[in-house]
Amino acid sequence: MKDETIQQRPDSSLIPHTPSLSADDSSFVASPSSVSSVPPSSFSSELAAIRDQGLYRVRRRLQSAQGARIRWRGREFLNFSSNDYLNLAADPRLARAAVRAARRYGVGAGASPLISGLSPPLRRLERELAGWEETETALVFSSGFAANLGVIGALAGPDDAVLSDAYNHASLIDGCRLSKARVHVYRHADVHHLDELLRREGPSARRRLIVTDSIFSMDGDEAPLREIMELAREHDALVVLDEAHATGVLGEKGRGLAELLLGEDVFSGRLIRIGTLSKALGSQGGFVCGSRPLIELLVNRCRPYIYSTALAPPCAAAARRAVALVQAEPNRRQHLLGLAGVLRARLQDLGFASTRSQCHIVPVIVGEATEAMELSARLADRGLLVPAIRPPSVPEGTSRLRISLMAGHTEEDVERLVLELKRSRY
Numbered sequence: 001m002k003d004e005t006i007q008q009r010p011d012s013s014l015i016p017h018t019p020s021l022s023a024d025d026s027s028f029v030a031s032p033s034s035v036s037s038v039p040p041s042s043f044s045s046e047l048a049a050i051r052d053q054g055l056y057r058v059r060r061r062l063q064s065a066q067g068a069r070i071r072w073r074g075r076e077f078l079n080f081s082s083n084d085y086l087n088l089a090a091d092p093r094l095a096r097a098a099v100r101a102a103r104r105y106g107v108g109a110g111a112s113p114l115i116s117g118l119s120p121p122l123r124r125l126e127r128e129l130a131g132w133e134e135t136e137t138a139l140v141f142s143s144g145f146a147a148n149l150g151v152i153g154a155l156a157g158p159d160d161a162v163l164s165d166a167y168n169h170a171s172l173i174d175g176c177r178l179s180k181a182r183v184h185v186y187r188h189a190d191v192h193h194l195d196e197l198l199r200r201e202g203p204s205a206r207r208r209l210i211v212t213d214s215i216f217s218m219d220g221d222e223a224p225l226r227e228i229m230e231l232a233r234e235h236d237a238l239v240v241l242d243e244a245h246a247t248g249v250l251g252e253k254g255r256g257l258a259e260l261l262l263g264e265d266v267f268s269g270r271l272i273r274i275g276t277l278s279k280a281l282g283s284q285g286g287f288v289c290g291s292r293p294l295i296e297l298l299v300n301r302c303r304p305y306i307y308s309t310a311l312a313p314p315c316a317a318a319a320r321r322a323v324a325l326v327q328a329e330p331n332r333r334q335h336l337l338g339l340a341g342v343l344r345a346r347l348q349d350l351g352f353a354s355t356r357s358q359c360h361i362v363p364v365i366v367g368e369a370t371e372a373m374e375l376s377a378r379l380a381d382r383g384l385l386v387p388a389i390r391p392p393s394v395p396e397g398t399s400r401l402r403i404s405l406m407a408g409h410t411e412e413d414v415e416r417l418v419l420e421l422k423r424s425r426y
């Protein structure tokens with residue numbers, strides 16, 4: 001397969017060097033002619049086209065806090081749709097930390113961290129994260145999306161090369177696009193292809209950046225991290241690792257896939273780890289951990305960091321409490337991963353098609369978008385919330401149910417899910 005045919009999800013196109021996405025702000029302003037060429041009614045026709053393709057999306061209006069059981073449309077559902085993997089989002093200990101911080105420091109941060117938004121709870125959170133991750137320092141962003149977007153943009157420019165897994169998350173893809181670097185998309189988790197592209201790129205780039213999710217959000221499989229680190233050494237590249245779905249869940253101390261697979265290599269200067277506070281840690285925000293010079297460079301270069309309001313004090317305080325709980329309560333992640341093993345084995349026995357998932361995100365591949373939507377709706381009728389994932393989030397023909405487990409689920413919950421899947425599939 002030629003590189004040009006590789007599709008990067010979720011936008012399904014090879015990343016072009018897009019001149020219109022210049023770092024120069026003036027180039028983002030649409031010209032008068034482009035504005036007048038788009039009639040307002042085109043919104044409706046675009047929406048109609050989305051509907052025709054079975055890809056129309058609506059927001060789900062929840063009536064309860066996050067949890068293994070949630071309320072929607074006046075009914076209780078067994079919830080397999082949340083990234084609150086450790087059930088910390090509604091934990092009263094986090095809520096208390098947030099309330100205390102709100103009383104003392106207010107609800108909003110008020111400004112960018114470079115102006116006056118770096119509140120005491122945010123500083124404490126950064127120290128706590130650096131301690132947990134055993135790095136010199138850490139930098140907290142207002143979302144994981146902003147962290148990914150910003151880190152790639154800050155470290156790579158027109159003189160650099162970025163190598164990006166075809167299944168990377170949208171935030172990494174957009175980071176690649178905005179960086180204006182030469183972007184090579186390698187086939188999903190294919191280290192031979194990555195090696196080939198690194199060789200083809202050669203040593204001419206100022207910096208080579210390999211960019212990958214650690215756990216892929218729609219497939220639940222792992223990046224081949226040991227091999228990627230070897231290639232990074234061989235080709236003198238940096239690795240940007242997005243641990244969004246592994247933070248709090250994998251590794252002895254819950255630090256993620258790098259901790260699980262790499263041993264001392266975690267602390268290699270070649271690896272830049274990005275985590276999120278918004279999933280297993282139950283709060284909001286993203287973070288980068290690393291050396292002091294790396295973090296200082298980000299503070300000076302990273303546009304989503306510099307030009308955005310700092311994380312709010314209550315979120316920072318809640319996240320800090322979560323970091324402590326992740327370390328103090330390893331049983332949460334152990335239970336979660338145990339349940340995931342049970343679920344994967346049961347689905348395999350029953351002949352459901354899945355991916356190479358190795359973790360708490362367990363997809364059931366259905367095929368067409370409409371079929372996946374129908375299956376999800378049948379499960380909802382029976383009181384189970386299991387979202388259908390369609391293109392462009394996944395490739396055509398691989399629409400699926402994305403089951404995400406939580407520490408608050410029991411073996412009985414998993415059995416009920418399996419039973420209802422069996423009943424609903426026909």
Ligand SMILES: Cc1ncc(COP(=O)(O)O)c(C=O)c1O
Binds near residue numbers: 146148171245279
């Ligand atoms: C792989 C991955 N990276 C990053 C993000 C963004 O993180 P956040 O929700 O904190 O913005 C997500 C969120 O869905 C994700 O799935």
